[in-house]
Amino acid sequence: MKITKLALSLVLAISMFSCSSDDDSGEDLSGQKGPLVVKFDNGVGDQDFIFGNTYNKSNGESYQLETVKYIISNIRVTDNQGNTFMYPAENNVFIIDEANANAAGEIWITLDNVTAADYTSITFGVGIDQDRYSLGAEGQGDFLEEAQTAGMLWSWATGFRFVRLDGTYSSNTATDEALNIHMGSVGTSLDNYREVTLSFPNTVKVRPSLEPQIHIEADLSKIFDGSTSVNFADGYSQVHTDQNTTPVIANNMMGMFVVHHVHNE
DSSP, rough: OOHHHHHHHHHHHHHHHHHHHHHHHHHOOTTTTEEEEEEEEEEEETOOOOOOEEEEEETTTTEEEEEEEEEEEEEEEEEEEEEEEEEEEOOOOEEEEEOOOOSSSSSEEEEEEOOOOOEEEEEEEEOOHHHTTOOOGGGGGHHHHHHHTTTTTETTTEEEEEEEEEEEEEEOSSSSEEEEOEEEEOOTTTTOEEEEEEEEEEEEEEOTTTOOOEEEEGHHHHBBSSBBBBBBGGGGEESSTTTTTTHHHHHHHHTTTEEEEEOOO
């Protein structure tokens, strides 16, 4: 009899624990949506980025920048069940322009009507993928004019600039030489579009009543000292459509992003 009562008690305890767990994590989110904020914060190493400041490279060269812009597209988030939410394609392309940063040095992207879930990672593209480009100029919607106005388009035949860094550089043999990094794909002949996936340090909870924020730090120094370190003096002070230099910059940019923290508010 004692054994039977003990067994019954254990069953009840397990049942109560299971119900409690369902109440905590089995929230019914069917049909619910909410906002999601993605914040980009540009820096150089462990320093905040400031226009006109001098920054040093690993090889002794230094640089100053007066323009910092890059294109982010195809943002999607993956939840703890492996489901992925892709923001609608027609609105899923953004210019991150340091000139538009707030007082904290952040550029905010607000994504509306994101499917409510517990998200664990984010994926986004740097630049414009070939599928979007294949839609033609008329298929770019409002973004074509936005890119033209921002100086992020060479011409339609050549394509978009994925990143635009303008400034000067100095070395042991040069002082205040022109620095222009305008990397992008070249039509369909050279594809420099890349994608980045970043895990979150804690779960991002999208709910109708919350406005979670993902704080992404972008280390601009990685563009020059990333997976490949480049020398301005070796042709990397003027990067435009070259099939050798542009992929190096594209690959380096994949390593410049990290999720610093997230807020669930």
